[in-house]
Amino acid sequence: MGTRTADMMRFWRTHASRLITLFLLLPALAGFFGLFFYPMLLTVILSFRPEGQAIGWTLENYTRFLADPDGRWVILLTFILSLGGTALSVLLSVPLALILREKVRGHRFYRLMVLVPLVVPGLIGALGLLLFWGTRGWFNLFLLQFVPFVQRPVAVNYTMHGLIMFYVWLYFPYTCITTLSSLESLDRSIEEAGEVSGATRWQVLRHIVLPLITPGILAGSVLTFMAAFGAFSVPLIAGGNYRPLAVEIYKQISVPIPARWSAASAIAIVMGVLQVIFLSLYMRFVRRAGGTGGPS
Amino acid sequence: MTDVTIEFRDVSKRYGTLVANDHLSLAIRKGELMTLLGPSGCGKTTALRCLTGYIRPDEGRIFIDGQDVTDVPTHQRELGMVFQNFALFPHMTVQDNVGFPLMIRNLSKAERAQRVAQALRLVRLEGYESHYPRQLSGGQQQRVGLARALVYRPKVLLLDEPLSNLDAKLREEMRFEIKEVVTRLEITAVYVTHDQAEALALSDRVAIMNRGRLEQVGTPEEIYEHPQSRFVAEFIGLSNFLEGYVQAVDGDTMVVSVGGLQMRIPVLAEAGPGQRVLLFLRPNEVELLRPDDPGGANVFDARVEKVTYLGDTLDYRLTFGQGLTLRVQSDAQRRFGQGAPVRLRFPRVRCWAITGN
Ligand SMILES: Nc1ncnc2c1ncn2[C@@H]1O[C@H](COP(=O)(O)OP(=O)(O)O)[C@@H](O)[C@H]1O
Ligand SMILES: [Mg+2]
Numbered sequence: 282m283g284t285r286t287a288d289m290m291r292f293w294r295t296h297a298s299r300l301i302t303l304f305l306l307l308p309a310l311a312g313f314f315g316l317f318f319y320p321m322l323l324t325v326i327l328s329f330r331p332e333g334q335a336i337g338w339t340l341e342n343y344t345r346f347l348a349d350p351d352g353r354w355v356i357l358l359t360f361i362l363s364l365g366g367t368a369l370s371v372l373l374s375v376p377l378a379l380i381l382r383e384k385v386r387g388h389r390f391y392r393l394m395v396l397v398p399l400v401v402p403g404l405i406g407a408l409g410l411l412l413f414w415g416t417r418g419w420f421n422l423f424l425l426q427f428v429p430f431v432q433r434p435v436a437v438n439y440t441m442h443g444l445i446m447f448y449v450w451l452y453f454p455y456t457c458i459t460t461l462s463s464l465e466s467l468d469r470s471i472e473e474a475g476e477v478s479g480a481t482r483w484q485v486l487r488h489i490v491l492p493l494i495t496p497g498i499l500a501g502s503v504l505t506f507m508a509a510f511g512a513f514s515v516p517l518i519a520g521g522n523y524r525p526l527a528v529e530i531y532k533q534i535s536v537p538i539p540a541r542w543s544a545a546s547a548i549a550i551v552m553g554v555l556q557v558i559f560l561s562l563y564m565r566f567v568r569r570a571g572g573t574g575g576p577s
Numbered sequence: 578m579t580d581v582t583i584e585f586r587d588v589s590k591r592y593g594t595l596v597a598n599d600h601l602s603l604a605i606r607k608g609e610l611m612t613l614l615g616p617s618g619c620g621k622t623t624a625l626r627c628l629t630g631y632i633r634p635d636e637g638r639i640f641i642d643g644q645d646v647t648d649v650p651t652h653q654r655e656l657g658m659v660f661q662n663f664a665l666f667p668h669m670t671v672q673d674n675v676g677f678p679l680m681i682r683n684l685s686k687a688e689r690a691q692r693v694a695q696a697l698r699l700v701r702l703e704g705y706e707s708h709y710p711r712q713l714s715g716g717q718q719q720r721v722g723l724a725r726a727l728v729y730r731p732k733v734l735l736l737d738e739p740l741s742n743l744d745a746k747l748r749e750e751m752r753f754e755i756k757e758v759v760t761r762l763e764i765t766a767v768y769v770t771h772d773q774a775e776a777l778a779l780s781d782r783v784a785i786m787n788r789g790r791l792e793q794v795g796t797p798e799e800i801y802e803h804p805q806s807r808f809v810a811e812f813i814g815l816s817n818f819l820e821g822y823v824q825a826v827d828g829d830t831m832v833v834s835v836g837g838l839q840m841r842i843p844v845l846a847e848a849g850p851g852q853r854v855l856l857f858l859r860p861n862e863v864e865l866l867r868p869d870d871p872g873g874a875n876v877f878d879a880r881v882e883k884v885t886y887l888g889d890t891l892d893y894r895l896t897f898g899q900g901l902t903l904r905v906q907s908d909a910q911r912r913f914g915q916g917a918p919v920r921l922r923f924p925r926v927r928c929w930a931i932t933g934n
Binding site for chain 2: 374468471472473475476477478479480481484488489493535
């Protein structure tokens with residue numbers, strides 16, 4: 282009996298600090314479960330409930346959405362928009378980062394400009410873009426005024442290419458900033474060595490710089506992709522008939538009366554699963570691309 | 578004139594108000610190993626970059642093999658360069674690093690492989706073809722750098738502080754390896770360093786730079802024995818400087834008054850009585866005598882301020898005359914303690930007077 286008490290005392294002495302830490306963490310853990318885990322669990326459960334009922338299980342919410350050609354188009358559209366936006370962001374970011382790393386006059390200002398889309402709230406950005414690119418916006422006014430052979434305004438708003446362009450404007454900074462930071466971590470003397478070895482600037486870019494910054498570009502493009510995949514406010518107000526998953530979910534709970542919470546939950550789960558699957562494939566690809574540098 | 582491979586003709590380069598290269602004129606002969614020696618920031622790398630074309634001089638022209646290359650882009654200059662931080666391509670194997678210049682020149686795969694193998698043999702790195710740079714030690718990386726610079730048989734080999742990132746022991750080993758390779762290939766080489774021992778050991782000729790300017794160009798012996806300025810004398814090794822003026826000229830010797838003492842040194846052609854001069858004494862070229870040893874010309878009483886034990890030598894700080902201090906290094910056979918009186922002898926031939934600064 283005495284030895285057991287002694288054991289407990291020893292246990293307490295050796296683990297006291299950890300036990301106290303655990304105790305102090307309890308409210309945070311409760312908060313985490315309450316705020317994060319519980320709503321997720323609720324969404325999962327709701328997605329398997331018959332619409333509008335508090336009991337029973339069904340797969341109907343999923344089958345209805347996935348069997349419907351419109352539902353599948355929403356998924357395809359979401360990928361087209363986010364992947365298209367990501368690809369164009371890469372194409373824009375690489376040359377831009379190459380320019381920004383040269384300490385040209387005013388480079389600090391240009392760097393700040395790249396950050397603007399990140400700090401401007403998406404909604405305001407989208408409204409501004411709509412105004413700028415509208416049929417009576419500055420873009421078309423300029424075209425009609427100064428470019429010959431343009432008789433009619435060019436449609437940008439509410440078109441697919443217009444929406445992709447808005448995505449690029451809003452989400453390319455993630456790619457651009459990571460590309461720039463991996464460019465700046467490069468040792469410039471490596472490029473000097475390439476040039477002295479007989480390579481032109483282009484060859485240095487192709488054989489040395491691009492392979493070395495590819496992991497950075499891909500890592501940044503993951504962020505752009507995630508942001509674009511989950512984009513909501515921009516396609517909501519600037520997408521017209523093009524409604525990606527996030528907007529579709531919103532539509533389920535805002536348009537019909539009563540709101541279709543179970544259908545919305547099922548689409549949300551589909552969206553989450555697709556995102557996780559795609560991201561894990563992408564990350565595997567990124568690791569392999571980053572691994573061309575040989576064993577590490 | 579025909580044996581000149583490289584010529585800097587009045588080359589200047591400024592960064593804002595900072596003059597990195599100040600009217601540099603230098604001719605480097607065919608097959609010669611020329612060292613640019615100078616403290617960090619004196620413009621050595623800038624001079625090399627003017628030569629590679631990585632930067633364009635503000636003024637002046639650069640010639641390689643008699644051809645004005647000032648406006649020729651870097652990749653067409655057919656140079657090889659070794660960098661202080663190795664500058665290997667981290668995403669390529671040793672094979673691909675060394676083969677890069679050949680790949681750019683569109684050599685066939687077979688020819689590339691053969692020449693890469695040859696270059697790796699030259700730097701004794703056979704068997705490392707499939708290693709990546711980060712898997713190699715510093716010394717091995719620099720050998721890869723050397724192989725990459727030599728593989729396409731450039732007209733000129735440039736080395737920018739190639740040994741600065743290696744530890745002391747390896748540095749000395751590599752020094753001779755580089756010298757041997759350069760001699761064997763009979764290639765013209767420009768070697769940049771801030772280490773005077775390295776420069777003296779390696780070079781056919783040394784060009785000493787200070788704040789963007791050339792101070793003196795000559796063989797290591799000329800530089801060591803006849804430094805033409807205080808900067809060169811100081812830079813090339815530990816030195817004592819004593820300021821004085823010429824009292825009298827007597828045939829081929831002159832009497833110089835230094836701190837109330839009279840020293841007799843060989844006459845300077847340009848120095849008449851009253852001329853201020855700077856005497857220059859190497860710490861290892863002063864004789865330390867016992868206080869009861871006989872006096873004579875250029876023998877003075879002194880006192881030991883401080884002794885430092887340096888293994889096979891002792892480093893003394895001495896005072897003598899009126900407020901003169903002197904550093905002397907002598908072998909550990911004859912020892913003097915702190916505060917001990919000693920006698921100094923300055924062998925005549927080892928005193929120089931430097932006019933100006
Ligand atoms: N790109 C640059 N911009 C501004 N100043 C520079 C640049 N490159 C070198 N300098 C300056 O020029 C001087 C000479 O530099 P450098 O040639 O690299 O010296 P070293 O190689 O002898 O150490 C230094 O004071 C350095 O700070
Ligand atoms: Mg340098």
